[in-house]
Amino acid sequence: MKSFSFLRLSVWFYLAIFFAYLLGPLVIMSVTAFNSPEFPRASPWECLTFEWFSALFQDERILNGIWNSILVGAGTVVLSVAMGLAGALMLTQIWPKLRATYYTIIIAPILIPGVVLGISTLVFWDRINRMLGLGADSFLSNGLFLTIIGQSTFIASYCMLVLVARLQRYDIALTEAALDLGATHAQAFRKVLLPFMKPAIASAAVLAFLASFENYNTTTFTFGEYPTLTIELAQKVRYGITPAISALAFIIVVLTVFAALANEANIRRKELVAAARKDATVEELESGRLRLPNFFSSNWAAVALVVVACLTIATVGTATVYSPQQCIADIREQKRLETEARIQELRQRRAEEAARRAAEEAEKGDAATGGTSTAPATGGNNSGFGNVFDPNALGGGSSDAEETDDQSSAPSSGGGSSAFGGAFDPNALSGGGSDGN
């Protein structure tokens, strides 16, 4: 069983790495939204701040982008759900020989690169526009129209896939029964088929809106005068990033987590209710005294949902009363001190250097004057200078060597070689060796 537990351990290790890759970036991005530096970074941590959120809400372009995205999303949802439903219904009825071709055509937009879809939409409607003799500001070259059309081309395929899955479980006899009972085709559609398809239509609509909201590749060619949120974000990210974008991302992450948990809690709740009903006796059901399970009992998603909601409220509450000014001032002060210390250090180093250079200069002057007058004086000066560098012998050695080159005075050179050369003298070692022998 040892190998089994090893396998288990490695599975968990793999899962941990995988989810770290998947969720880590989002967590780090969220953290940067609360850190005060101008450039989004998680470390080093400076100050907890909420100013990036207010910067975000004051950004006209972002707000305008959100509005445009909602407009485009609404149009895309309507158009692509309608086309997806029609396409799915057609798939169930189409002549069998045409079926494979038809399926390939309506599934193709998923595989066509978004860039190609955007270009083809732009080129095609531009041509239609010219054929009809309309100007450059006509409805057909409107960015909103083109974006909706371009996005719907492939989003309708997603919707079609979702709807077909549900439509396969539909009993066509239901529609026939309605028609036999005297309903018109429109009535049969509205009162029988549509209610049956409702859950699938809802999920197709959500999917379509999300796909439209985050689309970039197609929209970037068609948006015209109506930049969506994604386009604005891309432009911001490409030309300099700020933590305000992290703040937006954090909001989207929280909304997403919230929606996902709400959905999960709802599903779980339904399952629990169904299980309770199944276990209940007939009397309990008839008397209506069936005790349905509590909303929170064995429903981790509901608990998590409430926790997330509380955390959000707490965060917003903190944000309204919290002021990071003190901390930012502290950090600024600290940075100023650091910079000052660094400047001080630099200044000191410079001063030292200047002093040394001055000493050298002075020495040179000395050497120039002293060289002619008395040789022993130079040697004494040299040894005195060398003492300063005594701890780091090598530096002293090199400066000594330079010095000797400059001065080319025989006594000091001889002194240098005696001071250092002693250790490196090959004779010393061999002599010692021979001594030993």
Place this chain on the structure above:
Amino acid sequence: MPSFLKEFFKRNGVGMGSVMLGLVLFWTIGLIILPQLSMLDFSFRPNLPPPEIGGPKDVYTLENYKYLINGPEGGSQDYNAVDLRVFFRTLVAAVCVTVFNLILCYPIAYYLAQTKGNHIRIFALMLIIPYWINEILRAFALRIIFGETGVLNNLLVGMGLFDTPFDFIRNDIALYAGLGYAYILLMIFPIYNVIESLDRNQIEAARDMGASWPMIHRRVVIPYAKPGISSGCTMVFMLSAGALAAPQILGGPSSLWFTQLIYQQFNDNSDWPQGAAYAVVLLVTCILLVLAIMRLFKVNMGDIGK
């Protein structure tokens, strides 16, 4: 009126039938087929100012395709080395991203599909949540991590693995990580769907017969999951070859993605026919490559998208 149309209207009613037919025709012909043909047609035309379109100069030409291969007229080189290199690099990189994703996702998909329990639903939720976040924001998150003063560099330098920050962006590591990151879900779900329907008894039987784990996967699970694997790979390959956001945000300054060339032709050079020609080349090459690989692994087109 042909008999099948008559049949169709009898089944759906005239009103409902024509709405349905109208929507389907608008979608398939007006949105899918005609725009593609129009782009193809456009790619064979010279780049003319609007008043001259339809005039005597508006004739079919191979100029735009020649440009991709031979470069500008009278250029110093025989081949358009820059654009061709970008093109092949994009294809190779997209294949690498696909293989990386397959290796990364297959174990996860297998695990999720073959394990029962409550935690699987938590995992599924954790898988889906990143895909509700904007594509741009996902790329942005990776840029924060891989930047020169990013978290990863701080960590690596802090641990003493590197002396100086490593430039992940210039070395394209950020780009590959971002592309792989963007399409994980599209690889996992098709494989997961197929493996979920695999009868666990088959695996048990193979194990009883003495097959080792690699053997079981090679002989039982992978052949069964082939449709899922191929449809996942097709989607990841097509989408990463056609990606624009991740290369724009995460790509190094010296390395371009082929879609970025198309984008430049459209937006910076205003040479639409040239851009359309590049787009056609990208589309056709990708489709041919996918078909060739599908034939190599003996997978049918009908299995895709299931």
